[in-house]
Amino acid sequence: MKNIAVIGAGTMGNGIAHTFAQFGFKVRLIDISEKALAAGMTTIGKNLDRMIKKEAITEEDKKQTLDNIHTLTDMKKGTAHAELVVEAATENLELKLDIFRKLDECCPEDTILATNTSSISITRIASVTKRPEQVIGMHFMNPVPIMKLVEVIRGYSTSDETTKTVLELSGKLRKTPVEVNDYPGFVANRILMPMINEAVETLHSGVAGVKEIDTVMKLGMAHPMGPLQLADFIGLDVCLSILNVMYDGFKNPKYAPCPLLVNMVTAGKLGIKSGEGFYDYSESKKAEKVSGIFSQKR
Structure with a gap:
């Protein structure tokens, strides 16, 4: 898995995009606002500069990370080849349901659809798709590039295969994934x-x-x-x-x-x-x- 799409360029979205890109994934960062995308990329650049000052990465690492991220306002185009989509929009149920309906229509059949929701039911989100077994929670902590935890939340229909893939993928980001079940607030919150x-x-x-x-x-x-x-x-x-x-x-x-x-x-x-x-x-x-x-x- 190399092609990742992230929906939402806000605090969590740009942090998730930064983290995937830093570990060699090709990322499409998608938002309806060009201004939000520009602000998100500025934040990523500043965070990478902080890492350089701490000697955690090099200037070349920064360049490669930024080169791995492409910004788009077109969801259909941005997710056309995605193997995993991580939605990181505002914590609003109706907005997330609308996004997942659209993702289900425009993403390849085998694409895993993940949400970064911090409390909303994965089962409810998955119910508006035709692939509930491929819908999962992938709850990163803020600030994403630094915090090690990822809550991996199984919806009612989430498959073992999807869960295993996301757990392994989280490890490749040098995160510690913890599998939890789908109840309000999960564990952390x-x-x-x-x-x-x-x-x-x-x-x-x-x-x-x-x-x-x-x-x-x-x-x-x-x-x-x-x-x-x-x-x-x-x-x-x-x-x-x-x-x-x-x-x-x-x-x-x-x-x-x-x-x-x-x-x-x-x-x-x-x-x-x-x-x-x-x-x-x-x-x-x-x-x-x-x-x-x-x-x-x-």
Whole structure:
């Protein structure tokens, strides 16, 4: 398998394209927006430059990686020879269903269709295709070029052959694949998101401020990043979406999003991507200044 197509040039999409290209795969990076594709390639270039500074790769490695990536806005053309397609669009069910309907029509019959979804049912996505046995979850962690884990999620009809292929392929990317079953949130987010939600609830209840909550978790639990800073990094809208998927899927109130998280997303405070979340990123890309709204003690 050498020909890979990646749908979506955002944070996860460009990271997935970067990783495949770095290990010698020919990648077609596809997005409906030329602007998004240009921004994605710029990000890949900057990330490769960081790797050069750390002496992890050479200038020639960077050139080869970039040469392995071609950008397109035409899904049909971009996937015509793909052996694997990895969808990395926004975490929205209807959007993903629409993409998979189109992929099923335009991809070769033996193409494996993977989704990078962090919580949405693989079985539901596969149901809109004529090849459910070739649909699988391939959930990379952010930042993709650095993080080692790939959750490989089997839908109800995913075949052993498809699963084996994706597990082996993940290993070729020097990732550690972990096979899990198709339930809301899978493993990573079923555990992570309730913790983040509880941190938001702790803030909402006035138990402690943003920095205090994050400091307790970093120093007391040896977490490299506090849960509120991590939520900003992931995107508060993404956190809310995942919690809603789990709440809808399990009908268990423990997954109900904290009202503060709902209000912040409604107000457009999404974290790093919007310039403000639990921390203020307007002057720096590092979480150095707590947003005035949320630093007040109750």
